[in-house]
Amino acid sequence: MWSELLRVSNYGIRLINGSIVAVHGLGSNPDWAWTHDSGVMWLRDLLPNSLPNARIMAFNHNSKWDRDSSVKSIEHCGKELLDNLNLVRKGFEDRPIIFIGHSFGGIIIKKALVIAGRKHIKDRRYKSFENVICGIIFLGVPHDGSRLTTMGKLLSHGTYWLGSSTEILESLKPGAKELRELNNSFLEGYRDENKIVSFWETKMTKIWNIPLLQAVDEGSATIPGETGIPLDVDHVGMNKFESEQDNDYKLVKVELDRMVERVLEGF
Template sequence: SIIAVHGLGSNPDWAWRHEQTGAMWLRDFLPQSFPQARIMAFDHSSAWSMDAPVKSVEVCGEQLLHVLNTRRDTAEEMKRPIIFIGHSFGGIIIKKVRPLKFLCLLSRARRPEQKSMLGAIFLGVPHDGSRLTSVGKLISYTTYWLGSSTQLLESLQPGDESLRELNISFLQGY
């Protein structure tokens, strides 16, 4: 299985789509290279500038685990290796899956990602945070009346201790 996780303020419909041609990488090209793979896009609500959900990175990670738990139900599906592809904030969510497995947050005793996670491909992931967070927060503060939220942006502060700990935890999981 190949599971793609989009970035902050994005959605899978256009995160993986070429702007000029409309070709969707996950649908139009990846299956040609991996015809046996089950290719999925994890859709998480990550708007921050308007109508933003109030949730944390932990909640996003739990949602991804829940999807894994419900979509990989048979013994055969459980055996399939998973390769995650994360763009920007999506990579942070993927890294969150590793430590969450140890907290037993799944509703069932089994943990599909534990034995199945083969690897992760990170595309433009702000592993150490992003200086652009301050710009996003400024925009969010000035558009609060549109339902903006800084909660997800806060998790991408440069030098954030929880990001550092997440990096260490993820690397130790391999």
């Protein structure tokens, strides 16, 4: 499966103030990753109502791990995101970007920005991203790993004949060295507290319809020195909102509005 950026909203084609780029997590896809059980896809159905000048896009990437999975690293995922952004930003390289990442999607965003900040000659094609990031919203991102990886690895061993892979899962286990190093590198360039907001789940995630564990706890979902914002959902519900009256949506929207103000002010 290839990766690509899908335009979620047709708003902003003529009056573009900035781009909002959403990146989903593992075992998901843009068709339903951001869609509530009611059928509301908030990136398409809610956001454009209040952000008519923004171009809203969702990054479509192969996040399967239990079957038909791609053998790739976090590094590969980060470069995929940057390469796809380069394609859609030709001629608009100075357009500001707000990222929204759910779960592993946030890890991809962090890796992409670390790569963009490198000085190595082979990464110069990503240099245009250094000064255009005006906000990042993390929704249940396992900065320090997730306990769900243990269950995932057990399941993937049972579906190896379908093409499962544990490579990404291994890198997301609690306390993983790769995550710790990524966090340190990321914070060297993006420690501005006004640009980053992390949300964490307060409910247990259901496995086989049984609430078993908090997939990403507050400690892992927030970066050092940051006070995260709790949402009254489990890990699966972190990136799904039913309406503009949804209290969790309001909490996220307030932070998005603040980031949009930075765009209007020239951040």
